Amino acid sequence: MGVKILVVEDEEKLARFIELELRHEGYEVEKAFDGRAALDMAMANDYTLILLDIMLPGLNGLEVLRRLQMDKPTPVILLTARDAVMDKVSGLDAGAVDYITKPFAIEELLARIRVALKLHCKDASENDSNNVVNADNANSDINSNNTYSGGMSAGTAIDGAGATAGVGSTGINSNHVKRSVPGETYTWKALVLDVPRHKVTYNGKEIELTNREFLMLKTLLENMDIVLSRDTLLERVCGYEYVGETNVIDVYIRYLRTKIDEAYGVKMIQTVRGVGYVIKAN
Ligand code: CA
Numbered sequence: 001m002g003v004k005i006l007v008v009e010d011e012e013k014l015a016r017f018i019e020l021e022l023r024h025e026g027y028e029v030e031k032a033f034d035g036r037a038a039l040d041m042a043m044a045n046d047y048t049l050i051l052l053d054i055m056l057p058g059l060n061g062l063e064v065l066r067r068l069q070m071d072k073p074t075p076v077i078l079l080t081a082r083d084a085v086m087d088k089v090s091g092l093d094a095g096a097v098d099y100i101t102k103p104f105a106i107e108e109l110l111a112r113i114r115v116a117l118k119l120h121c122k123d124a125s126e127n128d129s130n131n132v133v134n135a136d137n138a139n140s141d142i143n144s145n146n147t148y149s150g151g152m153s154a155g156t157a158i159d160g161a162g163a164t165a166g167v168g169s170t171g172i173n174s175n176h177v178k179r180s181v182p183g184e185t186y187t188w189k190a191l192v193l194d195v196p197r198h199k200v201t202y203n204g205k206e207i208e209l210t211n212r213e214f215l216m217l218k219t220l221l222e223n224m225d226i227v228l229s230r231d232t233l234l235e236r237v238c239g240y241e242y243v244g245e246t247n248v249i250d251v252y253i254r255y256l257r258t259k260i261d262e263a264y265g266v267k268m269i270q271t272v273r274g275v276g277y278v279i280k281a282n
Contacts, residue, residue: 003117004028004046008038008061009053009079018051021106022113035059042068049116051109052096053079054087062090069095075120077112079104093196186221188268188279191260193221202264209259212237216252217260220269220279229276253277 005022009015010033019029030045032038035056042050042064050068054061065076078091078099088099097120098112184195190203198214200207209217219236220228228236230249237252253269261268270278 002026002028003048004030005113006030006032006038006041006045006047006050008032008035008050008056008064010034010056011053018106018109021110025110027113035061035064039064039067042074043072047074049113049120050074050076051079051113052076054091055081062087062094065091065094065096075116077116089196089198186218186224188221188224188281189266190264191268193218202260207259207263209256212252213255213259216249217256220277224279224281227272227275227278233276249277 003026005027007015007018007022007029009018009031012033015031015033019031022029030041030047032041036058038050038052038056039059052061052064056064059067061078065078068074068076073095076096078088078096080087080091080099080101091099097116100109100112186193186195191200192202193200193214195218200209200214200217216233216237219233230247233249237249253271257269260266268279270280272278
């Protein structure tokens with residue numbers, strides 16, 4: 001069975017645009033323009049993945065997601081407005097595997113879909129290799145005119161927090177990776193990383209981190225005592241087969257060290273020369 005994706009988006013032009021791009025990638029696509037229709041279709045069919053806009057007439061996307069989770073769990077990627085932080089948090093808590101912020105570049109959406117299929121859609125595994133091969137094509141189109149900007153400013157709104165919200169396997173130590181569940185916290189000495197509140201404190205004092213820094217720290221903490229390569233960190237933090245240099249990881253590590261190690265006189269993040277980084281429990 002091929003990959004079958006339900007696109008739920010009330011902006012019909014955007015829905016059609018996404019449909020065309022997905023079909024071009026070889027996916028089967030169906031569309032729904034409101035929440036009620038989406039729920040009916042999702043109940044009646046077996047979709048591999050659902051792209052679900054939050055702002056919908058009738059039932060909103062979060063309600064659709066909650067009902068689906070109860071009755072027919074299907075991996076969902078949410079489409080959210082740029083500043084709807086609460087929507088993202090509620091969406092991930094309600095079981096969405098990822099979200100993407102509008103306006104987005106189509107190749108980012110395609111990359112998120114590939115990751116979601118790989119991590120969350122068992123049925124899609126046989127299509128996996130095909131889709132990965134296509135990744136190069138998708139990426140080489142980045143600067144072409146296939147960016148949907150919905151009448152707003154064009155550009156990619158990559159938001160690190162969502163990219164790996166459903167952390168999954170990436171090779172070296174997938175067995176140790178836990179999915180975040182509401183209520184989950186990680187601690188290291190006096191440092192506490194509170195996943196549901198998206199908050200980090202040291203001795204009770206809050207440390208301001210960007211989404212990517214937070215994600216990086218969370219990834220290291222949930223893999224305590226395991227050395228993570230730059231490639232692995234990059235995939236977790238950037239959420240997909242990032243085409244840039246892995247030294248972007250060193251930059252985030254440096255920011256974290258400034259905000260935590262230097263600020264509190266500790267040595268939390270250790271460099272393993274030639275390999276990567278690790279946080280050790282002791
Ligand atoms: Ca909408």
